Amino acid sequence: MNQAHEQATLLQVEGVSLAFGGIKALRGVSLSAREGGITAVIGPNGAGKTSLFNTISGFYKPQEGRIRFEGRDITREPPARRAAMGLARTFQNVALFRGMTVLDNIKLGGHSRLATNPLSALWYLGAPRREEEALRSEIEREVIDFLEIDHIRHQGVASLPYGMQKRVELARALAMRPKVLMLDEPVAGMNREETEDMARFILDIQEERGITVLLIEHDMGLVMDIANHVAVLNFGEVIGQGTPAEVRANPEVVRAYLGVAGAPSSGAAAGATAEVLS
């Protein structure tokens, strides 16, 4: 198809099927996140987008298919191991630790990179301390300043407005120094200004740091603006993928979004879809 296909893929989903009892959440899904690009997964509610993310994170074990990360098969690796390899994510419903401050939440993102030992607090003067200080200054510089949240670092997360909470969750994922960042509806429920801020951060993350981004989003404006590649999921199947322009013109996608059985080429439907998808 297009040139992007020839670039290296960092994360690959190969023929993944996932069923809960009789319900098939994913049916032979294959897609990949190109290194250094932004790949968007779109689709109607219940299409299996979050199930796909949960499979990539390792919460669900697929009945068929494989997940590859940097060419390695990670299908059977536990979630914590995947995190240490460089797979970070945010959640559709903000999943911050509510009893903690912004800074503690973000530092937990760096947790897997520190050598941990239940007793390390006891010899607080040696290597663990230097390690912790290095992590802290890195977080200050590369995460807190970068996402413009230094004014709230000591606040409890529960008291923050929703848009800020999502930004803190992004900060925590960044503190993991991920190779692949998975964002589950990063701008859901945000106003226009918050959405624009978030879009700018996502682009900066991709362009300045070269982090590969895989995102689920319903805001088509955002997807069409920032994604290099779009995969469309419907009833657990990939029904189309390509550049934003290709996807917008794909009759299957048009039909899925309008729920019109059999008449994808009707001019009115295509026009309405173009509006939905633009």
Add this chain to the structure above:
Amino acid sequence: MSAGFDWIALTEFAAIGLLSGGLLALIALGFVLIYKGTGVINFAMGEFMMLGAYFFYTANVLWGLPTWLALALTLAAVALAAALIERALLRPLSGQPVISVLMATIGLASALHGGVDAIWGGNNYEMPALLPRKPFTPGDILIPGQIVWSFALAAVVIAAFTLYFRFSKTGIAMRAAASDPLTAYVLGIDVRRTQALTWIFAGMVGAVAGIVVASMTSLSPALGGAALGVLAVIILGGLDSIAGAIVAGLIVGLIESLTAGYLGGKVRDIVPYAIVLVILLIRPYGLFGTRQIERL
């Protein structure tokens, strides 16, 4: 009676009550750690106390090891036992209905009880007094030394845990894993490891409490039942709140002492529960507990 109210006696009862509450709070901490960290009410908490006290007795009295070494060995042995129990019993049950896990901890309690009885027998042993007995006499009141020192010890242990959970990397990770295991997992926190550590910590807290209680009274398998009385404390405080355990420990200690002082020893076992019952009618989730916790 006619000489008016005896304020000195009241002060003394109240002081003794609050100070004995420290030990109740320490035992309650053992329950709260496990409930908060893994969602399980560990009915074998008293058996951890018992196990700690018997290990200490064996090392200190039977083998004649110095107190500090016996204490260190006891803590290590109880930590190991707790880790094995978590691995062999609790982890295979994760994901099972809460009631099954509760039954398993009750079964564990019986097994430990029986095991101790089989090894050491059902006799009463005299433990060496570990805490100084010299009474404190501020003003006109007199407080037994052991009660003051047991309070101080409990306060130090509870404070150490509070600081650990607030500032240490592992402590913060344990809190994260307790409040949202899935998210903690995604951040690379090994949740199974933090849960094992929770059991180890609770076991060590129980062992310390058990050694102190046994040294103030005597050592017998009946020690295992001591922790059940603390259920009133944790339910009053809220199952998942360390602050609640402290405040409720002090309240229950105070009530126990006042009822024992004014109404006699038998009533002492009833009044605290009756008061807890009344408080729970008004605040079913305890004084400090999370509102929507599941009740059993």
